[in-house]
Amino acid sequence: MAGHSQFKNIMHRKGRQDAVRSKMFSKLAREITVAAKSGLPDPAMNPRLRLAVQNAKAQSMPKDNIERAIKKASGGDAENYEEVRYEGYGPGGVAVIVEALTDNRNRSASNVRAAFTKAGGALGETGSVSFMFDRVGEIVYPASVGDADKVMEAAIEAGAEDVQSDEDGHVITCGFEDIGEVTSALETALGEAESVKAIWRPQTGTPVDEDRAQSILKLIATLEDDDDVQNVYANFEVDDETLAKLSAA
Numbered sequence: 001m002a003g004h005s006q007f008k009n010i011m012h013r014k015g016r017q018d019a020v021r022s023k024m025f026s027k028l029a030r031e032i033t034v035a036a037k038s039g040l041p042d043p044a045m046n047p048r049l050r051l052a053v054q055n056a057k058a059q060s061m062p063k064d065n066i067e068r069a070i071k072k073a074s075g076g077d078a079e080n081y082e083e084v085r086y087e088g089y090g091p092g093g094v095a096v097i098v099e100a101l102t103d104n105r106n107r108s109a110s111n112v113r114a115a116f117t118k119a120g121g122a123l124g125e126t127g128s129v130s131f132m133f134d135r136v137g138e139i140v141y142p143a144s145v146g147d148a149d150k151v152m153e154a155a156i157e158a159g160a161e162d163v164q165s166d167e168d169g170h171v172i173t174c175g176f177e178d179i180g181e182v183t184s185a186l187e188t189a190l191g192e193a194e195s196v197k198a199i200w201r202p203q204t205g206t207p208v209d210e211d212r213a214q215s216i217l218k219l220i221a222t223l224e225d226d227d228d229v230q231n232v233y234a235n236f237e238v239d240d241e242t243l244a245k246l247s248a249a
Helices: 002-018 021-037 047-058 063-074 105-118 148-158 176-190 210-224 240-248
Strands: 082-089 095-102 122-124 133-142 162-166 169-175 195-202 229-234
Touching (some): 021 047, 021 229, 082 105, 095 105, 095 210, 169 176, 176 195
Antiparallel strands (some): 095 229, 162 169
16 A cells, blocks of 8 residues: 555654644543543553553653543543544545544534635545545554564464555554454564554555645644544555655655
């Protein structure tokens, strides 16, 4: 999935440049609180909470913040967040999926719609673009765990579907329903992952030129800047020359 790989690499690099730490921690805390409310407030007994805590630790979120987010789930003042998915088309007909955790659906829908409209795109109905994506598990390891052959062997043994390795690290994908099992097997072979999450992986990419790609990246940045938005996925694809320009920007 070249388009997906390119998209992830671009956003990973841009994220390092643009992400505001406090906003990132706020979103991680919200996911932890929602995960804790969805089951037991014990990561060992709640797979979703375990993943949320693991991802927060991977982003160097302080232990006190993590514990506070878990405790907040059992408090009477905890907000009732809803999981909402928005789908639409961005510049150049690129399919976009937005995942949000919100305590005000009207506010979130209004903000997301405004972002799409400003970018020259259009928000659609739920299901309008998700059929072009696969729901899969994504497990990320740093390059330091070993070379591509070592990680590939461990991934095959664990029952993963695919591995992409480069100088930044290793991205392993598996079936959505197999996330827990594959993660546990990989942990035995390679240690704890840098991040584990369910993602929307494009089945095919939509080719775009540099100008359209810049517009799409701007739309994604606007969406990710919204406090309610947790994740954004898009199926745009660029050639190597454009990718180099975008990565350097």
